[in-house]
Amino acid sequence: MDRIYVDHAATSPMHPDVIDKMMKLMGTEFGNPSSIHYFGRSARNIIDEARAEMAKSIGADPNEIIFTSGGTEADNHAIFGVAEAYQQNGKHIITTQIEHHAVLHACEQLEKQGYDVTYLPVNEDGLISLTDLKQALREETILVSIMFANNEVGTIQPISEIGKILADHQAIFHSDAVQAYGLEKINVREEGIDLLSVSAHKINGPKGIGFLFVNKEIKLPSRLFGGEQERKRRAGTENVPAIAGFLEAVRVSQKERDSKQKVYQEYKTAFLSVLDENKIEYSQNGSLDETLPHVLNLSFPGTNVEAMLVNLDLAGIAASSGSACTAGSIDPSHVLVAMYGKGDERLINSIRFSFGLNNTMEQIKYVGQETSKIVQRFTNK
Incomplete structure (x- = not known):
């Protein structure tokens, strides 16, 4: 795999x-x-x-x-x-x-x-x-x-x-x-x-x-x-x-900064397009304008973050629920709590995808397709 x-x-x-x-x-x-x-x-x-x-x-x-x-x-x-x-x-x-x-x-x-x-x-x-x-x-x-x-x-x-x-x-x-x-x-x-x-x-x-x-x-x-x-x-x-x-x-990062920004934005657009093509319900967490080009944090209603991550991993995809420093914690993301409040559903169904070295457009589209399949299984849609 x-x-x-x-x-x-x-x-x-x-x-x-x-x-x-x-x-x-x-x-x-x-x-x-x-x-x-x-x-x-x-x-x-x-x-x-x-x-x-x-x-x-x-x-x-x-x-x-x-x-x-x-x-x-x-x-x-x-x-x-x-x-x-x-x-x-x-x-x-x-x-x-x-x-x-x-x-x-x-x-x-x-x-x-x-x-x-x-x-x-x-x-x-x-x-x-x-x-x-x-x-x-x-x-x-x-x-x-x-x-x-x-x-x-x-x-x-x-x-x-x-x-x-x-x-x-x-x-x-x-x-x-x-x-x-x-x-x-x-x-x-x-x-x-x-x-x-x-x-x-x-x-x-x-x-x-x-x-x-x-x-x-x-x-x-x-x-x-x-x-x-x-x-x-x-x-x-x-x-x-x-x-x-x-x-x-x-x-390397200073030399490639501008080109990376462009490529990662293209990855974001392609990823979201795949979700849209598969009629996946989602919302983006964070600013749509003032945001890092390589970070895409998405909420998928009707899913569970831990189950999503396990299924993504079984499909060969490594994503996360946010900060690696709190991985394995039963507490929800303090960032999402600050943004939405303690009772919001987005605290338990949000996944962070972040792009970088060695990623390709083909990979990103594959991740989008596999994510769509997993979401569809959980929501029966």
């Missing part, structure tokens, strides 16, 4: 160029980047090159990039770091109800430590209200953490407008861009972003590596203590092959 992977929003396969680069370096670049001899300098040059190109990809300076173990560490470093460094200015934080759990659980932990957190609601498209944000801002607000785009439904938040609102306020603006980076144009200067989280495994890079952009004007204490790596902001010997692989993934 040929298996088809349409769960790229959970994680993505490594690009062949990334694998080649990492395999080569794992056999040659073993030096410690902190060492002053040839082997150390050679490793350091790789890190410096990666830092410069990743900074350029978001309109930042190289010394504003901190390498991390991924998006979760980047989010945690940003949130706990700001809370610690700026608590003298206040203990109020604003985020949204649909953030990744790396943000939500960090904020919940801060609440236990005496911080006050406002969780902004979203509408049925998954968008926050800028009016709600303005009303939630207080004199003592020190951090606003709002994701660039949602990992479950793909909705893109009005990031530039949020940046303008915060421009004259003391609050620091953090955005989790893990799902958006590589597919959406990001410029931290133009959008007023102070802290930005990115992870390599979402853009066909290796797992276990990411970065946090930190505006040079922001004070951010280290969360790890040891050596003086990353300008004393993140101790630990750097993972040189992973960083090099990350760079290769960034290069």
